[in-house]
Amino acid sequence: MPEDWAIAELAAAIDRAARQRLGRSLSIRTVDAGSCNGCELELNALNNVFYDIERFGVRFVASPRHADVLTVTGPVTKNMREALRRTYEAMPNPKWVVAIGDCARDGGCFAGSYAVLDGAHSVVPVDLHIPGCPPSPREILMGLLALIEQVNS
Amino acid sequence: MSGLADLVAEGMLVPYHAPWPRCTVQSSTWQRAIAGLVSVKMTLLGLWGETECVHMAVIEAATNTVAILSLPCPDGVYPSVGQAHPPAIRLERAILDLFGLVPVGLPDQRPWLDHGCWPESFPLNPPRTARRDSELYTFLPVEGGGLHQIAVGPVHAGIIEPGHFRFTANGEAVVRLEERLGYAHKGIESLMAGADLAGAAKLAGRVSGDSTVAYGWAFAMAAESALQLEIPARAIWLRALMAELERLANHLGDIGAICNDAAFPLLHAHFGALRERVLRAAVTAFGHRLMRDCIVPGGVSIDPGPDGVEAITALIASIGEQLPRLVETYDNTASLQDRTVSTGVLKPALATQYGAGGYIGRASGRSFDTRRTQPYAPYDQLAFEVPVLSEGDVDARVWIRIREVEQSLSLVKQMLSALPGGALVGSFADRTEPCEGAALVEGFRGDILVWLRLGGDGKVERCHLRDPSWFQWPLLEAAIENNIVADFPLCNKSFNCSYSGHDL
Ligand code: SF4
Numbered sequence: 266m267p268e269d270w271a272i273a274e275l276a277a278a279i280d281r282a283a284r285q286r287l288g289r290s291l292s293i294r295t296v297d298a299g300s301c302n303g304c305e306l307e308l309n310a311l312n313n314v315f316y317d318i319e320r321f322g323v324r325f326v327a328s329p330r331h332a333d334v335l336t337v338t339g340p341v342t343k344n345m346r347e348a349l350r351r352t353y354e355a356m357p358n359p360k361w362v363v364a365i366g367d368c369a370r371d372g373g374c375f376a377g378s379y380a381v382l383d384g385a386h387s388v389v390p391v392d393l394h395i396p397g398c399p400p401s402p403r404e405i406l407m408g409l410l411a412l413i414e415q416v417n418s
Numbered sequence: 419m420s421g422l423a424d425l426v427a428e429g430m431l432v433p434y435h436a437p438w439p440r441c442t443v444q445s446s447t448w449q450r451a452i453a454g455l456v457s458v459k460m461t462l463l464g465l466w467g468e469t470e471c472v473h474m475a476v477i478e479a480a481t482n483t484v485a486i487l488s489l490p491c492p493d494g495v496y497p498s499v500g501q502a503h504p505p506a507i508r509l510e511r512a513i514l515d516l517f518g519l520v521p522v523g524l525p526d527q528r529p530w531l532d533h534g535c536w537p538e539s540f541p542l543n544p545p546r547t548a549r550r551d552s553e554l555y556t557f558l559p560v561e562g563g564g565l566h567q568i569a570v571g572p573v574h575a576g577i578i579e580p581g582h583f584r585f586t587a588n589g590e591a592v593v594r595l596e597e598r599l600g601y602a603h604k605g606i607e608s609l610m611a612g613a614d615l616a617g618a619a620k621l622a623g624r625v626s627g628d629s630t631v632a633y634g635w636a637f638a639m640a641a642e643s644a645l646q647l648e649i650p651a652r653a654i655w656l657r658a659l660m661a662e663l664e665r666l667a668n669h670l671g672d673i674g675a676i677c678n679d680a681a682f683p684l685l686h687a688h689f690g691a692l693r694e695r696v697l698r699a700a701v702t703a704f705g706h707r708l709m710r711d712c713i714v715p716g717g718v719s720i721d722p723g724p725d726g727v728e729a730i731t732a733l734i735a736s737i738g739e740q741l742p743r744l745v746e747t748y749d750n751t752a753s754l755q756d757r758t759v760s761t762g763v764l765k766p767a768l769a770t771q772y773g774a775g776g777y778i779g780r781a782s783g784r785s786f787d788t789r790r791t792q793p794y795a796p797y798d799q800l801a802f803e804v805p806v807l808s809e810g811d812v813d814a815r816v817w818i819r820i821r822e823v824e825q826s827l828s829l830v831k832q833m834l835s836a837l838p839g840g841a842l843v844g845s846f847a848d849r850t851e852p853c854e855g856a857a858l859v860e861g862f863r864g865d866i867l868v869w870l871r872l873g874g875d876g877k878v879e880r881c882h883l884r885d886p887s888w889f890q891w892p893l894l895e896a897a898i899e900n901n902i903v904a905d906f907p908l909c910n911k912s913f914n915c916s917y918s919g920h921d922l
Contacts (some may be wrong), residue, residue: 297579299602299917303627303708304838306671308577309477310697313690328573344601348572376904378605379541401707410691 272316276406278362279410280321292355293414295365296312298349298388299381302338302368304399308336311402317364328358329355334412336363337385338399348389349389353389361392363412370394390404419488422460422478428484428906434853440473445726448489451476451586455503456854461773462889463858465499466882467513468511472496473882475856482791486856488868490690491519495768498524502537505772505889517543518550528555531600531921539802542608543789557596559793560586567594568903569789572601579917590902592789595895602921610870610881615641615715616879622868625883626919629821631657631664632861633883634713636868637650639794644872647846649701651838653717657896658671659833660700660709661719661859662826663730666737668862669819669826672914676816677748679908680757688744695776698816702729717843727834737823745820760812762909764897766808770786772893775864777822778913780806781814788860800832810897812912815914861886885919 266320279291279369308325311318318324326332329352342347353362364385367373372383393415395408420428443451451474454460473488481624489496498521510521511530518540521527532539560567565586572580573715580601586594593765595759606625622637623630633756644776644804663715674689697707697857703726704712712720722730748754764774766783773779779786787804789797824869856869864886871879872898894913899908 295577296573297577297602299580299604299918299921301624301630302579302916303630303710305577305579306627306708310690311670313694314687315694322507326579339602342604344533345572346535346581348601352573358617362665374617374624375604375609379536379538380603380605380608384523386562388861394915396489396895398624398710399708403702413869 266349267288269315272406275403275406275410276316276318276321279323279406279413290324290326291409292324292332293334293336294326294329294352295336295338296345296349298337298339298385299342300366300368304338304368306401307331307402307405308338308365311405316406319407328386329353330357332356332360334363334409335389336365336367337389337391338365340375340380340383341385342381342390346382349385350390352389361391361412361416363408364391364394365408366400367396367398369416373398376417395414420454422476422481422485423452423535424452424484425487429487432488432854433487434644434851436646436855438484438486438856439487440854442858443487443489445489445497448474448487450717451487452497452499452502454478458770462503463773463865464499464507464869464882464884465509465513466844466884467519467542468880469517470494470514472519473869474499475869479793482539482857484792494518495520495522497522500526505521505892508892509856510890516541518801519543531603532722533600541605543632553879555598555920557584558594558597560594562588562593564588581917582748585903585906587903590904591896592901592903592906594707595896597891597896597908599891599897600921602918604918604921604922607880607882613870613878615876615878618711619715620711620880622881622883623713625922626885627708627710627728628668629664629861629863629866629919630708630710631660631713632866634711636859636866637883638713638715639857639859639879640855640868640870641872642855644853644870645846645849645856647716647844649717649844650841652840653675653834655841655846656718656722656842657713658796658800659722659730659830659837660704660712661725661861662829662833663696665862666708666823666826666830667693667700667727669823670696670737672911673748673816673819674825676758676812676908677754679911681755682751682754684838685744685747687755688740691739695733695736699729699733702726714843716846717841719842727837730830731834734827734834737826741823748820751897755813757818757905757908758912759811761812761905762897762901762912764810764893765811768893768896769810772889774889774891774893776862777815777818778890778893779816779864780804782810783808786865788865789860792858794859796833802829805827812908815912849876852879863887863914864890885922887914887915887917887920891920892916
């Protein structure tokens with residue numbers, strides 16, 4: 266399938282870039298700050314055998330203390346503000362934040378509600394935004410590559 | 419005891435409400451409805467608030483009839499349902515949070531969705547000026563020797579939604595689990611109010627991403643009932659096609675994930691690949707991996723065309739070919755069975771009392787499936803079985819999912835061979851009076867209820883969306899009791915309740 270070739274190339278590119286800057290691997294901690302769970306589905310898909318991002322050194326870790334990158338999904342509900350802030354603060358420097366999906370950019374279609382903060386940037390400094398509702402696994406991979414290249418330059 | 423028809427007859431019928439009757443009742447009828455719920459002759463489908471009114475949707479077991487009873491409460495109080503019928507407790511706590519309406523007699527009035535972080539209390543009922551002190555939350559007390567507590571969440575180790583679990587354990591055994599939810603509360607119902615149909619449909623499709631088709635359909639169906647719209651046949655069949663693809667994707671993914679939590683990643687890899695294939699067929703046929711926004715009020719927004727039909731045909735053949743081997747592996751792997759059999763048992767009586775929908779109910783003897791019990795087109799023209807088991811353990815929930823995958827494959831095949839031609843969207847008649855509609859749609863997780871009122875301007879005045887998880891989350895607390903803490907992820911995954919759908 267041509268798409269799978271493209272993904273393999275993309276993942277190899279991430280692999281090279283991640284090695285250069287971050288040593289052996291890129292560790293990601295993800296926080297669902299009130300998503301509809303659509304973005305989580307596609308983040309999870311990165312682990313299926315079609316994408317299998319771990320083989321390229323990108324992996325999701327259980328603790329923020331082990332993470333280089335924080336991915337945030339959802340519009341950031343007020344009820345999740347504190348948990349998101351604490352997760353970010355628990356990460357060691359240097360660290361980067363990627364906002365995943367339209368909600369995490371500016372609240373998406375939930376913007377303006379009494380219960381949301383209209384995007385990840387209102388709590389943590391965002392380095393990159395990957396648009397989509399939800400972005401596909403391929404788009405997330407491309408986004409991560411862009412981040413790593415940004416970090417390298 | 420009064421039947422549902424008697425209760426409806428006692429009330430005042432509200433005009434322009436479809437397809438089921440809604441009537442305004444007095445407190446005495448409300449109390450009789452509560453008695454009906456307690457006797458399990460009726461099942462609670464939903465309980466929601468409005469300024470100065472509470473609504474209760476019920477279904478009567480003997481007749482399969484549905485009605486909505488509305489109790490005016492101008493003084494801001496109403497007789498608690500949850501006091502006698504525990505499935506209503508969290509719904510009443512949510513109504514109190516959002517509207518400030520007090521369920522008189524409910525012992526547990528702790529906030530539920532309100533974590534003390536919103537600018538004001540009772541956000542859906544702004545005239546109420548009193549502020550509630552909701553910042554300090556106390557968990558229920560636990561007494562006894564040798565107990566310790568474990569607090570988990572709202573941020574979890576894996577890629578899952580936010581929620582808090584407070585375990586009280588004796589050694590390794592869970593003595594009690596108390597859930598605290600609401601972290602994903604986005605205020606969707608407040609955004610719905612005043613939205614036009616298109617905007618509201620988009621919001622409905624984002625209540626729970628894994629069920630975006632089912633929510634889109636339920637919302638559209640409720641709006642179409644209210645507006646008395648005729649939907650073209652092709653659109654109806656395409657909706658069901660998408661709904662079955664969504665069911666397939668979720669069941670396949672979750673069966674794999676359950677096996678993964680039982681330390682058997684091989685099946686996780688295989689089922690994960692099947693799920694990915696479903697999503698890829700979906701993108702070919704409907705332009706979006708999750709098929710979001712493909713159902714619109716009035717019809718559907720996209721036609722799969724010959725390429726889409728071909729992709730789905732190939733998909734069904736390939737899953738049909740691979741599934742038996744994978745199921746055999748599940749059935750014959752002792753280490754896996756050792757983890758899933760007799761783990762996380764949900765007793766049938768509780769499933770019935772709570773009206774637990776989906777595979778959770780059907781693995782615990784409750785045969786309810788909206789497609790069969792309240793059939794809607796095109797399911798009334800299709801052949802399918804509703805699998806039911808009574809063991810109620812993780813294993814039974816896996817088997818229900820396996821059987822439902824088989825049924826969905828057959829349904830998709832039937833639909834592809836009889837897909838009617840024609841238009842994708844029906845025409846909207848002009849309407850100037852307010853109208854109301856409701857719908858019940860079977861998502862992969864269970865029955866989704868949507869109720870709405872449209873104003874004369876065609877905009878949404880009030881819309882309530884009730885996720886199946888409302889009646890499933892509390893049962894996870896019961897199912898985990900006396901299991902070891904280490905089996906929690908497995909039990910939790912076998913339930914797979916929605917956080918976002920519940921928190922709204
Ligand atoms: S961007 Fe879309 S998929 Fe992601 S959380 Fe928001 S609504 Fe859900």
